[in-house]
Amino acid sequence: MRQRAIGAASNRPLRALHRDGRGRPALRAARQAVPQGRFVQGFYPGPLPEGDFDLLILSEVLYFLDRAGLEQLAIDIQARWPQAEIICVTWLGPTGNPLQGEEALKGFAQALAARDFARLFQTDDYRIDRALPGRGE
Numbered sequence: 001m002r003q004r005a006i007g008a009a010s011n012r013p014l015r016a017l018h019r020d021g022r023g024r025p026a027l028r029a030a031r032q033a034v035p036q037g038r039f040v041q042g043f044y045p046g047p048l049p050e051g052d053f054d055l056l057i058l059s060e061v062l063y064f065l066d067r068a069g070l071e072q073l074a075i076d077i078q079a080r081w082p083q084a085e086i087i088c089v090t091w092l093g094p095t096g097n098p099l100q101g102e103e104a105l106k107g108f109a110q111a112l113a114a115r116d117f118a119r120l121f122q123t124d125d126y127r128i129d130r131a132l133p134g135r136g137e
Contacts, residue, residue, distance in 0.1 A: 038051070044061065044065075044073060045065070045069060045072075045073075048076055048077075048080060052081075053081050053084050054083075054084055054085060055084060055085050055086075055087065056077060056081060056084050056085070056086045056087070057086075057087045057089070058086065058087070058088045058089070058108075059087075059088075059089040060089055060090065060091050060101075060126075062088065062090065062099075062101070062104035062105055062107075062108050063090070063091065063095045063097050063099050063100060063101045063103070063104040064095075064097060065099070065104065066098065066099065067099070067107055070099075070104060070107045070108045070111055071107075071111045073108070073111075074108060074111035074112040075111070077112065078112060078114060078115075082114070082133060083133050085130060085131070085132055086112075086115065086130065086131040086132075087128065087129070087130055088105055088108070088117075088128070088129045088130075088131070089126060089127075089128050090102065090104070090105045090126060090127050090128075090129070091125065091126050092122075092124070092125055092126055092127060093125060101126075101127075102127075105127075105129060109129075109131070112131060114133065114134070115131035115132060115133060115134055116131065116132050116133075116134030117129050117130070117131045118130055118131075118132075
């Protein structure tokens with residue numbers, strides 16, 4: 001399975017993990033906007049970083065995982081960062097993968113039942129959702 005990128009951030013001081021291989025410009029902009037922040041970029045599947053993060057950014061990564069991978073990512077996130085906000089950026093076009101964007105997002109949201117997911121923005125090409133600690137927290 002090919003590794004894809006995801007991301008995260010914290011305000012103690014701001015720390016971020018970003019795992020979108022195309023997110024370098026966004027990561028650079030974030031570092032300029034919040035110079036005291038800690039930003040981490042990595043790839044999944046693979047070990048998640050140590051640290052206390054307030055924000056996780058999953059940008060165009062979920063549909064590269066299979067259902068078991070989505071469930072494992074949800075378990076890992078809930079165990080390590082139960083209070084972190086999660087932003088999911090999802091491509092709505094054909095992905096060339098077994099799971100399409102919205103299907104992967106739905107599976108991830110179901111696996112993270114302790115979070116409340118809400119769509120923040122959508123175009124014809126992509127959507128952005130936010131998950132906050134909620135049900136069961």
